[in-house]
Amino acid sequence: MNELVVETDGLTKRYGDRLAVDRVSMTVMRGEVYGFLGPNGAGKTTTLRMMLGLIRPTAGSASVLGRPAGGPEVTARIGALIEGPGFYPYLSGRDNLRTMARYQGLPATEVDRVLEMVDLADRAKDAFKGYSLGMKQRLGVAAAMLGSPDLLVLDEPTNGLDPAGMADMRALVVSLAEAGQTVILSSHILAEVQEICDRVGVINDGRLLRESTVAELRGGATLRVRATPEDAALAAVMQLAGDEGVRRIGNETLEVDLPVTAAPEVVRHLVAHSIDVHEVTVAERSLEDVFFEMTGNNKELVS
Amino acid sequence: MNALNLKALGNSTAAELLRLRKWSAIWVIVGAWLALSLSFGYVFNYVAYKTGDDNFAGDGAGNAQLLAELMPNAIPDVIVSGLPMFGGALAMVVGALVAGNGFGWGTWKTVFTQGPSRSAAVGGSLAAVSIFIFAMMTATLVLCAGVSVAIAATEGQSITMPALSDLAQSFGAGFLVLEMWALLGFLVGVLAKGPALAVGLGLVWSLVVENLLRGVGSLLAGIETVTEALPGTAGGSLAGAIIGGPNGTPGVLDAISGERALITVAAYVLVAAIAAVVVMRRRDLA
Numbered sequence: 001m002n003e004l005v006v007e008t009d010g011l012t013k014r015y016g017d018r019l020a021v022d023r024v025s026m027t028v029m030r031g032e033v034y035g036f037l038g039p040n041g042a043g044k045t046t047t048l049r050m051m052l053g054l055i056r057p058t059a060g061s062a063s064v065l066g067r068p069a070g071g072p073e074v075t076a077r078i079g080a081l082i083e084g085p086g087f088y089p090y091l092s093g094r095d096n097l098r099t100m101a102r103y104q105g106l107p108a109t110e111v112d113r114v115l116e117m118v119d120l121a122d123r124a125k126d127a128f129k130g131y132s133l134g135m136k137q138r139l140g141v142a143a144a145m146l147g148s149p150d151l152l153v154l155d156e157p158t159n160g161l162d163p164a165g166m167a168d169m170r171a172l173v174v175s176l177a178e179a180g181q182t183v184i185l186s187s188h189i190l191a192e193v194q195e196i197c198d199r200v201g202v203i204n205d206g207r208l209l210r211e212s213t214v215a216e217l218r219g220g221a222t223l224r225v226r227a228t229p230e231d232a233a234l235a236a237v238m239q240l241a242g243d244e245g246v247r248r249i250g251n252e253t254l255e256v257d258l259p260v261t262a263a264p265e266v267v268r269h270l271v272a273h274s275i276d277v278h279e280v281t282v283a284e285r286s287l288e289d290v291f292f293e294m295t296g297n298n299k300e301l302v303s
Numbered sequence: 304m305n306a307l308n309l310k311a312l313g314n315s316t317a318a319e320l321l322r323l324r325k326w327s328a329i330w331v332i333v334g335a336w337l338a339l340s341l342s343f344g345y346v347f348n349y350v351a352y353k354t355g356d357d358n359f360a361g362d363g364a365g366n367a368q369l370l371a372e373l374m375p376n377a378i379p380d381v382i383v384s385g386l387p388m389f390g391g392a393l394a395m396v397v398g399a400l401v402a403g404n405g406f407g408w409g410t411w412k413t414v415f416t417q418g419p420s421r422s423a424a425v426g427g428s429l430a431a432v433s434i435f436i437f438a439m440m441t442a443t444l445v446l447c448a449g450v451s452v453a454i455a456a457t458e459g460q461s462i463t464m465p466a467l468s469d470l471a472q473s474f475g476a477g478f479l480v481l482e483m484w485a486l487l488g489f490l491v492g493v494l495a496k497g498p499a500l501a502v503g504l505g506l507v508w509s510l511v512v513e514n515l516l517r518g519v520g521s522l523l524a525g526i527e528t529v530t531e532a533l534p535g536t537a538g539g540s541l542a543g544a545i546i547g548g549p550n551g552t553p554g555v556l557d558a559i560s561g562e563r564a565l566i567t568v569a570a571y572v573l574v575a576a577i578a579a580v581v582v583m584r585r586r587d588l589a
Contacts, residue, residue: 105310
């Protein structure tokens with residue numbers, strides 16, 4: 001699990017005056033699902049393209065599976081869906097996959113296997129140009145999975161999928177992760193990342209702001225206590241959590257920096273001070289909350 | 304090139320052949336080429352022969368001359384006559400479509416993440432185009448042979464096939480001319496990152512600009528030297544060398560010697576292939 005699969009060091013890409021990616025150093029471990037988050041234009045896809053050798057970095061380096069990124073010995077062990085599926089429109093889904101399988105020297109049975117995995121076997125004979133966006137996306141994922149690669153790079157794989165398709169895609173990624181597949185998942189859908197990913201990297205304006213586990217990023221849960229009279233409740237809770245450990249958040253509610261396990265003690269303490277306790281809840285920050293705090297973006301930018 | 308690269312090149316060629324043979328646009332071009340070859344090589348001349356001496360297609364030639372041009376013995380001339388004009392243009396369209404569409408469709412990006420090196424992937428595509436051009440030339444030869452034998456039989460003429468060496472020389476020259484234009488089209492498709500500009504520029508260049516330059520070249524010695532190195536001049540002169548000089552067919556020339564034309568055409572083939580690989584190896588696919 002601790003084996004490095006991807007390691008970038010000061011990866012930088014400049015287009016003229018515009019710095020698309022600015023000294024990004026990130027790591028992905030074997031067997032983990034790594035979420036790569038950032039608003040549109042943050043530099044996610046450019047970073048992934050450099051990892052795959054599709055574009056050359058202006059500075060810095062990327063090592064993938066222990067070798068410099070982009071070499072055929074590396075790309076042969078990676079499956080990737082980058083910025084939408086690219087296929088021959090006049091070919092059927094199956095023939096597109098057969099073509100890609102031939103590039104790798106894989107047998108036709110491999111095509112059938114991945115078609116089943118993305119639930120496209122029934123429409124495999126249809127021309128790619130007639131596919132819905134969701135079907136095209138699934139075919140892209142199928143192509144990425146040809147040859148059971150050691151690393152799967154999926155850039156917005158749920159784009160264009162309906163809710164059922166998104167759920168299927170999530171289930172697919174989860175099943176791959178359970179089988180030990182290393183996955184880099186770039187996504188706008190933060191709830192999806194929170195649900196699936198072990199670790200995340202947050203990128204904005206080309207810079208990697210934070211890289212950690214989802215749990216670390218979200219921080220610990222806090223208690224919320226609605227009690228009256230509020231001033232008395234505040235004074236009482238401060239005796240347990242300290243002056244800095246309690247905040248008023250409105251509606252006669254206090255936010256308390258104590259572990260969830262301290263809830264019974266807080267309630268007993270308040271009741272002992274003749275304070276009415278109306279409600280005690282556990283407050284957890286979502287990945288979305290953290291993301292917006294870090295990037296300073298409003299929700300419309302990423303939804 | 305080591306064994307691994309040869310295997311990758313073979314895989315890439317097999318992949319490209321699969322998708323090329325299922326591409327209807329390619330078969331439309333083959334059909335157009337065969338129809339044009341048949342029309343200008345046999346149909347018009349045969350109609351002229353059957354309707355007498357004084358007509359547009361006969362251009363004053365006697366019936367005996369027209370019939371001789373329709374016989375199996377004339378196959379080496381017929382299969383190269385149409386190459387400098389429409390054959391080259393159609394081959395260029397093939398090359399431009401094969402390379403250029405990969406950018407718009409995003410298929411180069413998909414292919415480059417499938418494992419083969421860029422050299423192997425682009426080399427496979429070039430090899431597939433070359434195999435396709437070879438097959439196109441073979442189909443032309445078979446069609447011309449079949450039609451000329453049928454005409455000879457219909458007209459009660461003896462069926463005399465050309466010498467194998469003449470046939471091989473003509474076939475080889477024809478293949479090289481088509482290959483040159485196809486690979487130049489491929490290169491322009493790579494440089495233009497799309498088929499539309501590549502096809503447009505390629506056709507204007509091959510059908511218009513070179514002819515205009517040759518016209519100016521007859522007035523200015525400096526320009527004439529330049530035109531002698533152009534692909535149209537080389538291809539036309541190579542066809543001219545096979546036929547034995549200009550025969551009135553547009554594009555068939557005697558501007559340079561057959562040997563020089565052969566070397567120039569071969570040089571264009573090599574340069575176009577190498578340049579396409581080098582550009583694709585270095586290019587960012589953003």
